[in-house]
Amino acid sequence: MGTDLRWIHDEHPEGDNLRGNFFGSLVLHGVVAGLVIGLAYFNNRGHSWGEDAATAGAIQATMVASLPLPPKQRELDTGVLTSESPSPAPVVAKEKTEPPPKPDEVAVPEKTKPVKQAPQPTPAPPKHPQPAPPQPTKAATGETAGIRIPQSTIELKNGTASAMVQDRTFGARFAYYVNIVNKVVAQNWYTQEADPRASAGKSVTVIFDIGRDGAPSNPRFGTRSGSPSLDTSAMRAVQRVDSFGPLPAGDHITVEYTFHYTQ
Amino acid sequence: MNFRPARPLAHLIRVALAFAVVLAASVSCTRARAQDWFKTETSSGVSNIRIAVADFKAVSVGDPQTIPLKRTFDTTLFNDLANAGIFDVVSKSMLPQATPGAPGEINLAQWSVAPANAAMVAFGAFGASGGRLTVSGFLFDAKNAQFPQVLAKQYSEDANEGMARQIAHRFADEIIFRLGGGVPGIAETKIYYVKMSGGNKEIWAMDYDGANQHQITHLGTVSLSPRVSPDNSRIAFSSLGRDGFQIRMYSLLLNRMVNFPSAGGGTNLSPAWSPNGRDIAYSSSRTGDPEIWIADSNGGGGHRVTSFRGPDVSPVFNPKTGSQIAWISGRTNLPQLYIMDADGSGVMRMTDGGYATSPSWSPNGQFIAFAWNRKYGPGAPGGQDIYVMEVATKRWIQVTHDIGRCDFPSWSPDGRHIVFANTPGGRASSTRIVSMLSDGTGRRTLTEAGADMPNWSWK
Numbered sequence: 001m002g003t004d005l006r007w008i009h010d011e012h013p014e015g016d017n018l019r020g021n022f023f024g025s026l027v028l029h030g031v032v033a034g035l036v037i038g039l040a041y042f043n044n045r046g047h048s049w050g051e052d053a054a055t056a057g058a059i060q061a062t063m064v065a066s067l068p069l070p071p072k073q074r075e076l077d078t079g080v081l082t083s084e085s086p087s088p089a090p091v092v093a094k095e096k097t098e099p100p101p102k103p104d105e106v107a108v109p110e111k112t113k114p115v116k117q118a119p120q121p122t123p124a125p126p127k128h129p130q131p132a133p134p135q136p137t138k139a140a141t142g143e144t145a146g147i148r149i150p151q152s153t154i155e156l157k158n159g160t161a162s163a164m165v166q167d168r169t170f171g172a173r174f175a176y177y178v179n180i181v182n183k184v185v186a187q188n189w190y191t192q193e194a195d196p197r198a199s200a201g202k203s204v205t206v207i208f209d210i211g212r213d214g215a216p217s218n219p220r221f222g223t224r225s226g227s228p229s230l231d232t233s234a235m236r237a238v239q240r241v242d243s244f245g246p247l248p249a250g251d252h253i254t255v256e257y258t259f260h261y262t263q
Numbered sequence: 264m265n266f267r268p269a270r271p272l273a274h275l276i277r278v279a280l281a282f283a284v285v286l287a288a289s290v291s292c293t294r295a296r297a298q299d300w301f302k303t304e305t306s307s308g309v310s311n312i313r314i315a316v317a318d319f320k321a322v323s324v325g326d327p328q329t330i331p332l333k334r335t336f337d338t339t340l341f342n343d344l345a346n347a348g349i350f351d352v353v354s355k356s357m358l359p360q361a362t363p364g365a366p367g368e369i370n371l372a373q374w375s376v377a378p379a380n381a382a383m384v385a386f387g388a389f390g391a392s393g394g395r396l397t398v399s400g401f402l403f404d405a406k407n408a409q410f411p412q413v414l415a416k417q418y419s420e421d422a423n424e425g426m427a428r429q430i431a432h433r434f435a436d437e438i439i440f441r442l443g444g445g446v447p448g449i450a451e452t453k454i455y456y457v458k459m460s461g462g463n464k465e466i467w468a469m470d471y472d473g474a475n476q477h478q479i480t481h482l483g484t485v486s487l488s489p490r491v492s493p494d495n496s497r498i499a500f501s502s503l504g505r506d507g508f509q510i511r512m513y514s515l516l517l518n519r520m521v522n523f524p525s526a527g528g529g530t531n532l533s534p535a536w537s538p539n540g541r542d543i544a545y546s547s548s549r550t551g552d553p554e555i556w557i558a559d560s561n562g563g564g565g566h567r568v569t570s571f572r573g574p575d576v577s578p579v580f581n582p583k584t585g586s587q588i589a590w591i592s593g594r595t596n597l598p599q600l601y602i603m604d605a606d607g608s609g610v611m612r613m614t615d616g617g618y619a620t621s622p623s624w625s626p627n628g629q630f631i632a633f634a635w636n637r638k639y640g641p642g643a644p645g646g647q648d649i650y651v652m653e654v655a656t657k658r659w660i661q662v663t664h665d666i667g668r669c670d671f672p673s674w675s676p677d678g679r680h681i682v683f684a685n686t687p688g689g690r691a692s693s694t695r696i697v698s699m700l701s702d703g704t705g706r707r708t709l710t711e712a713g714a715d716m717p718n719w720s721w722k
Contacts, residue, residue, distance in 0.1 A: 176407065243446070
């Protein structure tokens with residue numbers, strides 16, 4: 001009985017001990033589990049960037065231009081205020097600070113006492129009477145009404161415009177009209193039309209007639225300046241005028257108009 | 264042979280001179296280019312005529328009417344000359360104490376020296392006796408001691424407030440005509456406009472300076488866009504009736520409505536007179552799409568001149584030639600300014616974007632004034648302002664800035680002024696009529712709120 005219940009050692013050979021197998025199995029399971037976890041851990045780390053050409057696709061970039069915004073309006077650049085581009089800001093150079101001078105660099109001027117000068121006595125006037133100054137033979141300004149030259153000159157931004165009426169009595173009698181003629185033509189003279197390089201310092205004279213209704217007619221050159229652009233700008237100034245206003249007297253006058261171009 | 268040694272030196276000087284000239288030229292060249300757009304300004308460094316307006320001498324002191332009428336006359340004359348745009352009017356505080364009434368009484372030296380410094384003096388005598396006004400006005404050249412007289416005028420009219428004002432306008436127009444290069448003054452012109460009263464809009468009229476506002480039509484409906492004929496005899500406007508908006512006509516000579524048959528239905532808006540007064544262009548939607556039509560001034564012979572998809576409205580004739588029409592077309596979505604020949608050919612687009620409305624062609628045909636919202640859209644900067652475009656070059660300048668919405672510009676017959684409707688508060692009920700010089704300066708409010716769509720008469 002006793003033997004029956006006894007652990008049969010024959011079925012279990014000597015080297016086959018249970019404890020060793022048990023721990024061996026534990027170690028094996030642990031190794032397998034470790035392998036599985038380790039492989040899983042190392043396998044699922046993913047690919048590094050650009051490593052696998054088959055799976056790494058091109059990146060699609062969306063440009064700003066394809067945003068659903070209306071296209072920009074074309075700007076008229078020649079007009080005033082149309083330019084979108086701001087005018088360039090003036091370049092401001094950063095102020096440099098000068099290093100302070102060394103104490104021995106600045107020469108301290110020697111203090112010198114000003115030399116005192118005794119006031120010079122003014123010489124006494126001579127006792128004998130002086131000869132009287134000669135009387136002027138011409139009238140001084142303001143004593144007469146003044147002679148009016150039938151010419152009128154206007155200073156412009158770059159240039160001088162002067163009109164002369166050939167009929168001298170008309171110019172004296174209706175000086176205001178000469179002024180109006182001068183003013184109106186000067187207003188219509190666009191000095192930008194003249195080439196500044198070729199026209200600087202030159203003068204052109206245009207002669208034209210004014211009819212009874214004040215309309216200028218028959219403009220022609222009196223003296224050409226030698227700068228065609230200045231000649232053209234002067235001729236256009238006269239041609240732009242529709243009317244100077246009706247003549248105060250007479251049925252026509254001839255006006256000589258000189259345009260002087262300065263820088 | 265003696266010149267030989269001097270030659271290299273002369274050459275050197277010549278080279279140096281050429282270099283200096285090129286340098287100076289390049290500097291002046293850049294300056295000229297930077298100022299290029301100043302071209303369209305009316306003044307290029309030329310100063311205005313300095314004019315002194317003396318208070319007129321009261322010659323009939325006994326009449327109680329004289330003093331108030333003379334005050335009206337003096338104020339009106341001063342304002343007319345100040346608003347003309349071609350004078351620097353000497354401030355009244357700088358004038359000499361004397362009030363000369365006749366050529367013999369004036370001491371020109373007083374006026375031509377500081378502080379007045381006047382080049383011209385307007386003076387005269389004003390009398391009211393026996394229900395008659397007698398005014399004699401003179402214009403003297405203060406700088407010409409020998410022959411000072413430029414102008415002498417005499418007026419005799421009934422003694423009342425309106426006539427005192429009228430005489431001042433006439434004398435001012437004479438001075439402006441004489442000194443302003445032959446362009447007639449505008450002191451006697453009228454402005455026609457729409458006045459809102461309750462739910463109705465009626466046509467009103469006033470003097471150019473905002474005085475004498477009075478009602479023209481009494482239709483009890485909505486009337487829009489009055490346009491006076493070139494001879495000041497009739498007003499064409501658009502009025503809401505049984506058949507919708509139709510062009511209607513009011514005779515200023517008969518002081519009543521006159522017939523203007525509308526051939527078709529649809530909405531008919533914004534009539535415009537041709538400068539010879541024979542044709543009227545307007546927009547009509549009788550074919551379904553608003554198009555420009557031209558009819559005789561009595562309503563017959565209407566024919567269509569535009570045939571594009573999209574609305575075509577607000578025609579205006581070129582007042583100089585009468586052979587061109589500027590109008591607003593929406594054929595490319597937002598409304599833009601176009602011009603064409605009066606037969607519908609030669610269409611040219613003038614604006615390159617934004618939202619353009621209500622053109623007005625200047626009397627000399629050179630410019631078009633219109634209302635423009637250059638950056639149109641929600642949240643866009645800026646607003647609707649008045650712009651002036653040179654037709655030949657399509658170059659433009661903005662003439663109103665930061666005063667709220669501006670619309671319906673209309674040129675004065677002298678081409679020196681523009682009247683327009685201004686909505687400072689943004690609410691339609693605050694719209695008022697403002698006039699200015701055509702360069703945007705000298706702005707004056709003419710009416711209270713509730714006035715819109717001004718139209719300056721042709722003369």
